[in-house]
Amino acid sequence: MSAVMEGRADGPTLRQRLAARGIDGATLLVLPCVALILGLFIYPFLYGLMLSFEPKDGSLFGNYARFFSEPFLYGTIFKTLRLAFPVTLLNLLIAIPIAFRVRLLRRQRLLTTLLVLPITLGTVLVAEGMLFYFGPQGWFNRSLMAVGLLSTPVSVLNGYWGVFISLVLTGFPFTFLLTLSYVSGIDPSLENAAATLGAGPAARFREVFLPLLVPGLAITFCLSFVQAYSVLPSAVLVGDPANVTRVISIAAYQAAFEEYDYSMASAIAMIMGAVQLLVVVAVLGCRSLFYRGPAAGAKG
């Protein structure tokens, strides 16, 4: 307060000094947005964290102790990882060669538009469509039997593979579009230079593109993994939610809305977040072992 008084007497006012540090009327426009995130994201998270340490039995770590002692609960972590890891890896491995092919196309728009479809429609609709399409009488089994690849219909629904396929259908486009944006960001003259020096396609990929792509691919892996990891609708609708595909989000949902144990639900949500964070940190940590630098060429 005295600073303001002094400021008025001689030298800049508080308003002017704040403006010099970048705070004026326009800066305050950020406040409603910050308040929203603090109130609806940070506060609930901290509240959930506190709540998870106040279990029904009264002990501090009761929820966590229960989670890690009951196989029905801690098993969900491995069930989730067993789905999310292979799916993310497969999506990434398919996305890389396709992105390299599509990057050369003039008219990418039609293809990218088609691929955006499953993302916008979402897992609920894809799961709904799968129920019929991959069913014993669906077009998938019929076509394979018609060309003679199958003698009896395969049953992918209500199990691990149903969820796996639904995660590929919604996850692959996501992974692909991210990969494509990274691949298109690499200056083509780098490839031309390598080709001029006599590198074949495989060598160009290995020696030029891969090192430049690794940081982007690490981020793509993380974002795709987090999506696959937090799957809920398809694990219920096309999976086997009581056994093989009882993923961790189902456990959290059941604790909250079927047992009405919000404390336990918060604990599971915190464990879920922690496992995700561990994987993301591990993947991004590996990234630092590789080249980091500009991928856009020397100029500019």
Add this chain to the structure above:
Amino acid sequence: MQKSVMSRLWIFAVWAMIGLFLINLMGLIASVLTSSVATRWLGTWLPAGFTTRWYFAAWDEFQLGDVLWVTFQAVGAVVVLSGLLGVPAAYALARREFPAKRFVMLLLLLPLLVPPITYGIPLATVLYKAGLGGTLTGVILANLVPTVPFVVLVMIPFIEQIDPRTEAAARVFGANIFQMFVHVLVPVLMPGVLAALLLVLVRTIGMFELTFLVSGPGSQTLVVALYYAVFASGVRAVQSIDAMAVIYMVTTLVWLIVALRFVNPTQIVGRGKRPAS
């Protein structure tokens, strides 16, 4: 010579993968469409006959009129509010350097990096404790968490590329910050705002997890109602669930087509402009 055969095989394999994916995707969507207009479809390639009655049945059974109205209200409110909150914040972040800026940016990135189901459960708990769980207000508030940061992050590069002298000129001619916003910035930023809000629209219609965790019987959006219909399938005819799925697809795809006139498909996945490296 052998090399070119190898590379042709490789190219063929890559295109075969794309083709396989697209065929299955289209087959999946087409079977929902066909089933929704089928009279009886058991053990044949195509149904025995076609009818539109499932649409009327679905409309009555699932109270789709109410559900669509709720969806319209929720999505409309989310779009308007995230524009009103997000665009000014993006302006402040694009134009000013202030001490806590890095902290604010981190704060905005977090809701986009943490998946909805993880923060949705504590958020739903808080909203239920506050008496907002199961209400339309609760659904709108929950959906604002990912959309406001999304708008901010899409708009920052847009605002940065506008010449700051435009605003300086407006201020010189005596416009206050509100007038400058309404008469100078909004018209210039309109394409960007439109693109960002259309993306918010498409994402909010399809946002399942948050709405699912927060909504109650009277505040379900279309995608949540569809989930419950599929979840409880067996009670109702498959075709009427498929008809509902088609109605959901149409609502989403109309806006997707509108959005794609203004944005690049990769923007639906990414969060605005991505640095090249």
